[in-house]
Amino acid sequence: MKRIKSIKHFDWEIQYFEHDSTSTKTSMKFSVFIPQGNSIPDSALIWLSGLTCNEENFISKSGFGSHLAATKTMIICPDTSPRWLDLSWEHESYDFGSGAWFYLNATTSNYALNYNMYDYINTEIYTLLVKYFKVPESKISIFGHSMWGHGALTIGLKNLEKYQSISAFSPIVNPVKAPWGKKAFTWYLWEDEWTWKNYDAVELINAWKKHKNPILIDQGSADDFLEQELLTENIVEATHNSDQILELHYREWYDHSYYFISTFLWTHISFHLQYLK
Amino acid sequence: MKRIKSIKHFDWEIQYFEHDSTSTKTSMKFSVFIPQGNSIPDSALIWLSGLTCNEENFISKSGFGSHLAATKTMIICPDTSPRWLDLSWEHESYDFGSGAWFYLNATTSNYALNYNMYDYINTEIYTLLVKYFKVPESKISIFGHSMWGHGALTIGLKNLEKYQSISAFSPIVNPVKAPWGKKAFTWYLWEDEWTWKNYDAVELINAWKKHKNPILIDQGSADDFLEQELLTENIVEATHNSDQILELHYREWYDHSYYFISTFLWTHISFHLQYLK
Numbered sequence: 001m002k003r004i005k006s007i008k009h010f011d012w013e014i015q016y017f018e019h020d021s022t023s024t025k026t027s028m029k030f031s032v033f034i035p036q037g038n039s040i041p042d043s044a045l046i047w048l049s050g051l052t053c054n055e056e057n058f059i060s061k062s063g064f065g066s067h068l069a070a071t072k073t074m075i076i077c078p079d080t081s082p083r084w085l086d087l088s089w090e091h092e093s094y095d096f097g098s099g100a101w102f103y104l105n106a107t108t109s110n111y112a113l114n115y116n117m118y119d120y121i122n123t124e125i126y127t128l129l130v131k132y133f134k135v136p137e138s139k140i141s142i143f144g145h146s147m148w149g150h151g152a153l154t155i156g157l158k159n160l161e162k163y164q165s166i167s168a169f170s171p172i173v174n175p176v177k178a179p180w181g182k183k184a185f186t187w188y189l190w191e192d193e194w195t196w197k198n199y200d201a202v203e204l205i206n207a208w209k210k211h212k213n214p215i216l217i218d219q220g221s222a223d224d225f226l227e228q229e230l231l232t233e234n235i236v237e238a239t240h241n242s243d244q245i246l247e248l249h250y251r252e253w254y255d256h257s258y259y260f261i262s263t264f265l266w267t268h269i270s271f272h273l274q275y276l277k
Numbered sequence: 278m279k280r281i282k283s284i285k286h287f288d289w290e291i292q293y294f295e296h297d298s299t300s301t302k303t304s305m306k307f308s309v310f311i312p313q314g315n316s317i318p319d320s321a322l323i324w325l326s327g328l329t330c331n332e333e334n335f336i337s338k339s340g341f342g343s344h345l346a347a348t349k350t351m352i353i354c355p356d357t358s359p360r361w362l363d364l365s366w367e368h369e370s371y372d373f374g375s376g377a378w379f380y381l382n383a384t385t386s387n388y389a390l391n392y393n394m395y396d397y398i399n400t401e402i403y404t405l406l407v408k409y410f411k412v413p414e415s416k417i418s419i420f421g422h423s424m425w426g427h428g429a430l431t432i433g434l435k436n437l438e439k440y441q442s443i444s445a446f447s448p449i450v451n452p453v454k455a456p457w458g459k460k461a462f463t464w465y466l467w468e469d470e471w472t473w474k475n476y477d478a479v480e481l482i483n484a485w486k487k488h489k490n491p492i493l494i495d496q497g498s499a500d501d502f503l504e505q506e507l508l509t510e511n512i513v514e515a516t517h518n519s520d521q522i523l524e525l526h527y528r529e530w531y532d533h534s535y536y537f538i539s540t541f542l543w544t545h546i547s548f549h550l551q552y553l554k
Contacts, residue, residue, distance in 0.1 A: 008499070009536040063340035065539060222285070259286040262342060 001132070004029075010069035012036055014059055019128075023120035025113060026082040030125065031055045033064065034074045034133065041074035043276035044135040045269070046125060048078070048144030048151040050170075051180075052099045055079040058145075061258035067269045073276060074133060078125055080148065082114050089187070095180050096187060102175070103151030104199045106188040115188060118199075122155050126162065141272040143167040145261060146225070149217075150175055153201035157209045165275040167216035167268045169261050170223055173235040174202040180229050202231075205238040214245040216271045218264045220254030247271075278409070281306075287346035289313055291336055296405075300397035302390060303359040307402065308332045310341065311351045311410065318351035320553040321412040322546070323402060325355070325421030325428040327447075328457075329376045332356040335422075338535035344546045350553060351410060355402055357425065359391050366464070372457050373464060379452070380428030381476045383465040392465060395476075399432050403439065418549040420444040422538060423502070426494075427452055430478035434486040442552040444493035444545045446538050447500055450512040451479040457506050479508075482515040491522040493548045495541045497531030524548075 001019040008014075013036050021028040034041060047058050058064065058077045068075060081101040087110055090097035106115035129135045141164045144152035149171025156166030175181020176196045185196045197203035219232050226232060232248070239246040249267075254260040278296040285291075290313050298305040311318060324335050335341065335354045345352060358378040364387055367374035383392035406412045418441045421429035426448025433443030452458020453473045462473045474480035496509050503509060509525070516523040526544075531537040 007532060007534060007536050008497075008530040008540075010540045014536060060535070061337055063342065063539070065340065065536070066343075220285075253285040255284060257284060258337070259284045259291060259342070262340070263285075263287045 008036070009033070010065035012065070012069045016055065021120055021124055023116040023124055024082040026084050028079055028082065028120065029055045030076055030078040031059050032074060032076045032133070033059070033068055035072070039072075040134045042072040042136070043074075043139035043141075044129045044133065045073060045075045045272055046078075046121065046129075046140065046142045046152075047075055048103065048121070048142070048148030049080055050144075050146030050148055051080075052094050053080050054099070057258070061262065062265055063262040064265060064269075067266050071273060073269075073273065074135065076125060076129060076133075078121060081117065085114055087111065087114070096184055100147060100184065102147060102181070102184045102188065102199070103155060104188055107192070107195065108188060108190050111188055118155065121151065122159060122162070137162075139164065139276050141165040141276055143169075143268055143272065144171070145169045146230075146256065147172055147180070150181075150201065153215065154199050154204060156211060156215075157201060157204040158198075160209070160211055165213045165216075165272045166211055167271055169218050169264070169268070170220060170225070170230060170256050171201070171217060172230055174200060174231045176200045176203060177234070178229045178231055202234045202238045205235065205242050205244050208242060210242065210244045213275055214247045216247045216268060218249050218251060218260075218267065220256060220260045221250050221252050222254060223256040225256055285313070286310070287342040289342070289346045293332065298397055298401055300393040300401055301359040303361050305356055305359065305397065306332045307353055307355040308336050309351060309353045309410070310336070310345055312349070316349075317411045319349040319413070320351075320416035320418075321406045321410065322350060322352045322549055323355075323398065323406075323417065323419045323429075324352055325380065325398065325419070325425030326357055327421075327423030327425055328357075329371050330357050331376070334535070338539065339542055340539040341542060341546075344543050348550060350546075350550065351412065353402060353406060355398060358394065362391055364388065364391070373461055377424060377461065379424060379458075379461045379465065379476070380432060381462075381465055384469070384472065385465060385467050388465055395432065398428065399436060399439070414439075416441065416553050418442040418553055420446075420545055420549065421448070422446045423533065424449055424457065427458075427478065430492065431476050431481060433488060433492075434478060434481040435475075437486070437488055442490045442493075442549045443488055444548055446495050446541070446545070447497060447502070447507060447533050448478070448494060449507055451477060451508045453477045453480060454511070455506045455508055479511045479515045482512065482519050482521050485519060487519065487521045490552055491524045493524045493545060495526050495528060495537075495544065497533060497537045498527050498529050499531060500533040502533055
């Protein structure tokens with residue numbers, strides 16, 4: 001594993017790394033924000049970004065620094081897909097392939113070797129936190145935005161003991177019913193309906209997956225993707241019919257951007273801190 | 278004047294505008310952060326960005342939102358040069374021409390018609406704040422970064438009554454002695470030494486320009502441009518030999534980026550607020 005860059009920020013350090021991934025069989029990049037020197041973080045947040053993003057968007061746009069530097073909680077922000085391949089259709093559209101891996105393990109022949117992003121996050125990044133960054137296993141939470149808000153919800157709901165808490169901004173909650181999800185799932189998983197449901201937060205809650213803590217979601221009411229892609233009301237209905245507690249805030253006039261995320265970032269960080277401390 | 282875009286952020290609004298400038302004879306863009314609805318700001322900050330930047334960098338990267346939304350102070354961030362021209366050499370390098378206007382009124386034949394950025398900020402943007410955004414004339418301060426930190430210092434020092442306070446991150450303080458400055462001044466002003474000095478903070482202080490309030494500067498000690506381009510020690514020496522009070526902080530290990538700016542942004546905003554309120 002190679003550290004590419006270190007930048008001082010709020011008395012801590014932003015560090016960028018590159019490493020060989022066994023899940024994707026490629027070199028992958030991620031960023032972290034950690035205390036300077038020999039100070040060891042007492043807990044960690046995994047942040048999963050949205051379509052078209054990489055390991056830098058959250059770091060440069062979210063205004064996270066002042067929030068985290070006042071804690072002992074580090075953050076890790078992985079890139080959103082393998083980058084050095086040239087698979088069929090991989091680079092043709094913003095909502096599929098590079099920059100758009102949807103946090104699943106692909107099964108179609110074209111993608112199965114490399115697009116194993118579920119394993120990359122849930123096994124490799126998780127293990128890095130514990131082994132390399134010395135974070136206690138019981139002190140890791142997960143959150144994300146949009147396509148990767150979907151990732152945070154599904155990875156969290158499928159690994160109820162690994163993540164202390166789960167939250168998302170503007171997540172895709174029911175991808176099996178949304179155009180982005182249908183396109184990606186078809187190409188990554190082909191037409192295996194059971195597997196589709198296994199990567200869908202609403203379907204996981206319908207199948208009685210229940211996290212011990214509430215799930216926090218913030219959703220802008222002026223989000224252009226709300227009605228067609230995110231389908232927030234479907235998770236409201238699913239939680240009504242289950243024991244999963246959902247803490248959902250519709251935020252009037254807010255859009256889908258990092259200006260929305262940064263406005264409510266402290267709400268999410270403090271939500272996670274109450275379960276990590 | 279046309280409003281292009283509005284985005285809700287920390288309960289206020291980021292707005293982007295486009296307007297015809299009499300100084301540059303082009304269409305110019307700027308961004309503002311203002312209270313929503315009919316609430317009128319009681320004061321304003323003018324932010325001037327650095328080389329290669331435009332009206333968006335500060336807005337997307339500085340983490341300003343939480344600081345300003347707690348006040349009644351708006352901010353305006355102009356683009357850093359005219360954009361729709363095709364003058365000789367204008368787009369050849371990052372440190373000259375488009376994205377690099379150095380806040381002066383050009384006198385060379387190639388640039389004199391359009392590169393009047395000193396007037397654009399000091400007259401047009403200032404007047405917009407007063408007439409369009411209804412900010413009281415006595416409640417405007419100015420700050421900036423790097424090349425435009427230079428802009429903030431020189432525009433402030435040349436208009437002692439117009440700006441309540443002046444600050445800068447990593448400014449070029451003595452451009453007549455630095456490669457970036459020499460290149461830009463030669464091409465914008467040719468070899469007129471007196472005019473060069475008239476756009477140089479150290480020379481203005483040497484010529485007994487003195488603002489009533491201290492000038493605040495933050496400078497990262499790990500800034501790659503410090504020794505050759507910024508020449509911070511020259512303004513220390515100039516203020517030692519004058520009555521101008523300088524509040525300078527060297528920040529150990531910090532670089533030239535927005536990660537440095539965002540870390541100390543509240544220091545600068547609260548500095549200005551004490552003179553604006």
